Amino acid sequence: MSTWGKLKKDRRTAWVTFTLLALLLAALPFLVGASLGNAWVRIIDFALLYIMLALGLNIVVGYAGLLDLGYVAFYAVGAYVYALLASPHFGLHLPFWTLLPLGALVAALFGVLLGAPTLRLRGDYLAIVTLGFGEIIRIFLNNLNAPVNITNGPQGVNLIDPFSVAGHPLSQTMQVAGLEMTGAAAYYYLFLLLTLGIIFVSMRLQDSRIGRAWVAIREDEVAAEAMGINTRNVKLLAFAMGASFGGVSGGLFAGFQGFVSPESFTLMESIMILCMIVLGGMGNIPGVILGAVLLTVLPEALRYVGVLQEALFGRVIVNPADLRMLLFGLALILVMQFRPAGLLPSVQRRREFSAQDGEQSSLYDAQH
């Protein structure tokens, strides 16, 4: 927050900064496409997708302090809502601007569905229930092809309609103002727009009455209740809000990929999203964004360790594919060793963290 505070004081520098940032964001797909290749534009698209997911989970875990290990379920719900209603599977082809809100709504409904029976649960018990919930959703998606074929089971749903704006499918290369824009770049702008929207909502929520109620629950549920906060509704709202972000990202994923199958929505995916927010700095929007970008880009960047080895030793000593995940795991451990509150912790959390002496501060468990 302090950075923004300073920026406000010096309006001119602020404008320069924002203009430059906006320019960079606008030009990014072209710069990256020309220098690193379109695969990297695609990776950036996924990074944006994960920013949205991470911000959604951040509401549940970061703001309200409810440890959710099954977040991917909402992502899956959003993806399947889009896939089923815009593909030859049922012969339905609804436009994306109706499907994205619908996906968000259905996901939010599932969020409440998960939240309602788990209101009494705390900490690790909540973690295992949400984990189970995520697995249940995945198993249903994987098996609802019989007796009535709803999801097409493990085969997944194929040939999903791409997003189209004014009759132009985004997946095709277009000519815009003399510039050639690939599908990945077009999706970049769509994703960027929605990501900015979600960032905005996240920021407003944080400073709102509800946001403060979430923090109160996170810090001490009993005290929060005593202060007159309706913990049940506020918690359910956290689940629903977080889930709706997941639903939107799911819809985007389905349209972007053109194919969804249950194997994209495994537990490991939930864990990855959780890693993003913890690594970046829970509860802090810039931190969460950083975490999401890092964890999407890092495994891709680590593909180059083979090239690097060749440059250093003249040959590939360790198979880069083998080394990739190992380095990734090490990175998780090291960041937590040196920045246990994340790379960019929120000011409040940082203060708590440095102030505490003996008492271990609790994130989600009011009992301690």
Add this chain to the structure above:
Amino acid sequence: MDIFLQQLINGLVLGSIYALVALGYTMVYGILELINFAHGEVAMIGAMVCLAVANTLLAQAGLPGAAVLGIGLLVAIGACVLLGFAIERVAYRPLRRAPRLAPLITAIGVSIVLQNIAMMIWGKQYIPFPALLTATPLHIGGATVTDVQIGIILLSALIMIALVLLVQKTKLGRAMRATAQSPEVAGLMGVDTNHVISLTFMIGSALAAIAGVMVSAYYGIAHYYMGFLLGLKAFSAAVLGGIGNIAGAMLGGLLLGVIESLGAGYIGPLTGGVLGSNYQDVFAFFVLILVLVFRPSGLLGERVVERA
């Protein structure tokens, strides 16, 4: 009826394996309130070490299978105890005072690292575990059970009893319980909490080694990825029973095994063929959620009483 009995036996064997892994989870959780996600991977390393030792021994001399397994198991326990000690020392100890999710992420990191190291050493393939024990089938009322299966059930039960005795009757056990209640106060009372936590990790890892060896000897395979799912199931079992509670881990493990087994066998007939054995895990998780909704701290998890 014989089918039902057979399913029950299947479930008990599976459950004993879950229980053994769950015991390690629950011990660490009881003291540190840390979900040690890498616990399943420790079990995997145990299985791999035992496999390597067994294969070298078999290549060398004509030792009997049981002896080879025994030696392999001892080496595996040794390796895992060292590993557990190292993990706690290097990865978790510096994070004692950190926010609670930091150790969780570290645990995930450790788990990925261990998997990949194992993959580099032992390869990406499923490795057959040599048949060291020949199972003799016994017939009970139309169901078949082998002596190896009975051995697995008995061994888990024995280890659980030994653990309960350790925690309840020994000086170390008292120190563990004290540390679980409050590390600070325990420290003031002269308990070397670091030492106690180290020991807990080492005991937990030894249990993981036994479980890992048991799993691969029983199913005849080992694989660098085997720890993940095993750990996950064991974690669910520990929570079902009430995490932090030793008897709870045992009960949770056995229950989960039986639920899975009966679920796979009877969901089809129960739902008139609408749902089948593909919903086996849904059934297991559903029971878990149901139990937790009505007993939010698990079946035996009375949070205040002994948790070590």
Add this chain to the structure above:
Amino acid sequence: MNQNLIVKFTLLALAVSLAACGKKEGAESAASSNEIVVKIGTANPLTGTQAHLGKDNENGIRMAIDEANAKGISIGGKKAKFVLISEDDQADPRQATIVAQKMVDANVSGVIGHMNSGTTIPASRIYHDAGIVQISPSATNVTYTAQGFNTAFRVMANDAQQGKALAEFATKNLNAKKIAILDDRTAYGQGQADQFEQVAKANGGEIVAREFTSDKATDFMAVLTTIKGKKPDLLFFGGMDTQSGPMMKQIKSIGLEAKFLTGDGSSTPKFIQLGGDAAEGAYSSLPGVPTEKMPGGKAFADKFTAKYGQIQLYAPYCYDAVNIMIAAMQKAGSAAPEKYLPELGKLEYDGVTSKIRFDEKGDIKAGFVTIYQVKGGKWQPLETLGGEAAK
């Protein structure tokens, strides 16, 4: 970070990206004029549970490319130098699309892959949009070639072809009346099991049990017990060797006495290694004709074994896929996908797995399927079924 730093950082980022842009233009100058560089891409899971099969695929491809380079093949009068670009798709659909985009960026002439149906299908759309030829050595899901992409080919019988052959073998040759089916709920296992079920039913077989497991399971006791209760003559399993191998031991230990039949995913040496004595007598199918019956098949097998060790599963199909792609390039006199694509569709090629010809969808015509049985700890070919009729 204060505002100055943000400004500086942004400027720096802009400068770096622009500089990188400039560099790219120079890098295009290729090899000398009488030599052309042909890039062939492949994507397989090189990490994860199927990494051993992914590596096997890569080896098969590498061997074909090394041989082509050693032979000094010329395309359109120029000496061709083949370069392999291999990427790890982790058997993950999302990774697969990124990797596919990488292949497109690298300007490959063709792609051999991906290994799994779940990755091949989403990737195929990207290759199709970029006009790059894709030959999958091992994705058997029917959907892949049914999308109407002219760039999608496969050198292996699809699930419909294979499932049909398996069901005919079960009902006619093995005379199975009561059949139990088990699958691993993956796109591959479920697809094959469904095809099998359909044909087996049509041939008068009674499906007494349809049970399920997962591709990560190690314990099958519960479902096997249920199956045992239904007393089938034959158990069909749709899934991979990593499940079916250990499954054999459990089948033996609960005393389930039914014939065991499974598809190509279990037709591996690993299956026998994992199943031990209990694997004896099991049947499996593998698309194509036994390699020793094909011209050059034995030589391939010997050379591969000497270089990379035992063939796991799809290496021969990968080898064929590369060779048929190169043959089409030679015929067209060009390595440009749009030039050799029409030739590929027309080509008739004697591979080490079968005589390969593509139909209008890109599926292999004359989908021969060979049934094998474990005898004396080895897969022995039993008989070859199918042909033109198996469609």
